[in-house]
Amino acid sequence: MRDLGTELDYTFEDPGLLRQALTHGSVSTGRTSSYERLEFLGDRVLGLVIADMLLEAFPDENEGALAKRLAALVSAATLADVAGEIGLGEHIRARGNDSDLAGASGRLADVCEAVIAALYLDGGLSVAREFIARYWLQRLKNTTHPPTDPKTLLQEWAQARGYDLPNYIETKRAGPDHAPSFTISVQVGEMPPAIGKGASKRAAEKSAAAGLLEQLQADD
Numbered sequence: 060m061r062d063l064g065t066e067l068d069y070t071f072e073d074p075g076l077l078r079q080a081l082t083h084g085s086v087s088t089g090r091t092s093s094y095e096r097l098e099f100l101g102d103r104v105l106g107l108v109i110a111d112m113l114l115e116a117f118p119d120e121n122e123g124a125l126a127k128r129l130a131a132l133v134s135a136a137t138l139a140d141v142a143g144e145i146g147l148g149e150h151i152r153a154r155g156n157d158s159d160l161a162g163a164s165g166r167l168a169d170v171c172e173a174v175i176a177a178l179y180l181d182g183g184l185s186v187a188r189e190f191i192a193r194y195w196l197q198r199l200k201n202t203t204h205p206p207t208d209p210k211t212l213l214q215e216w217a218q219a220r221g222y223d224l225p226n227y228i229e230t231k232r233a234g235p236d237h238a239p240s241f242t243i244s245v246q247v248g249e250m251p252p253a254i255g256k257g258a259s260k261r262a263a264e265k266s267a268a269a270g271l272l273e274q275l276q277a278d279d
Contacts, residue, residue: 063077063145063146063150064077066146067145067174067190068189068190068193069178069182069186069190071177072181072182073180073181076097076177076180076181077174077177077181078152079092079097079177080094080097080170080173080174080176080177081094081147081150081151081152081173081174082094082151082152083151083152083153083166094170095169095173097173097174097176097177098169098172099176100176100179100180101172101173101174101175101176101177101179102133102172104175104176104179104184104187105133105138105175105191106129106133108184108188108191108192109129109132109133109191109195109199110125110129112191112192112195112196112199113128113129113132113199116199116200120205123205124205127205127207128199128202128205128206130206131202131206132199135165135168135262136168136262137195137198138168138169138171138172139165139167139168139171141171141194141195142167142168142170142171143167145171145194147167147171147174148167151166151170165238165258165259166238175187175190175191178190208265208268209265209268209269209272210225210264210265210268212268212272213225213245213247213268213271213272216247216272216275217248222247222248223247225245225247225268225271226246226247227244227264227267228243228245228246229241229242229260229263230243230244230254238258239258239259240256240257240258241256241257241258241259241260241262241263242254242255242256242263243255243256243257243260243263243266243267244267245264245267245268245270245271246271247271247275250274250275251274252267252271253268253270253271253273253274254267254270255267255268255269255270
């Protein structure tokens with residue numbers, strides 16, 4: 060906890076908030092809540108701060124472009140990346156078979172949101188904003204153009220060439236219910252399909268679409 064406090068560059072007046080943010084439901088009790096409620100709040104705090112940062116950084120962009128940037132910056136993938144940078148996985152409190160959740164990207168994203176909420180509740184919006192700016196500002200600046208979902212890009216590619224919409228097929232599901240892994244195949248016309256994997260169907264579809272786009276661009 061002390062090491063994590065150093066990484067967060069903040070000393071909690073109520074350390075219990077940070078402890079709750081790191082607690083999985085498998086070890087929560089009547090006195091120790093899990094991170095779900097904090098995750099709910101942290102998602103809203105992150106969205107608000109990032110939206111404000113985007114308005115300041117891109118004063119000439121329209122709402123649609125800003126929305127694309129926001130979606131990418133608050134995505135589970137970005138949250139998990141930040142959590143990995145901080146080392147949150149080493150501090151998640153879980154029991155027994157649930158201990159493997161410490162490294163699952165979805166759980167890392169959830170805990171990262173919960174930590175943001177804990178910072179907000181303990182120190183106010185300014186403290187939460189300082190933390191978010193430290194880990195998100197450079198990510199925000201690194202993207203010159205608004206990011207586009209690979210599924211959208213693939214659909215636009217297919218439609219521009221007169222093909223039917225891409226066909227996504229779930230080919231495999233593995234893992235327990237709390238940490239599933241999906242394998243998705245996507246195909247356009249008669250071209251060879253591409254395979255993608257992810258912790259959700261949507262993530263696997265995006266991975267498959269990105270893979271197929273790479274194949275198509277290599278063939279052009």
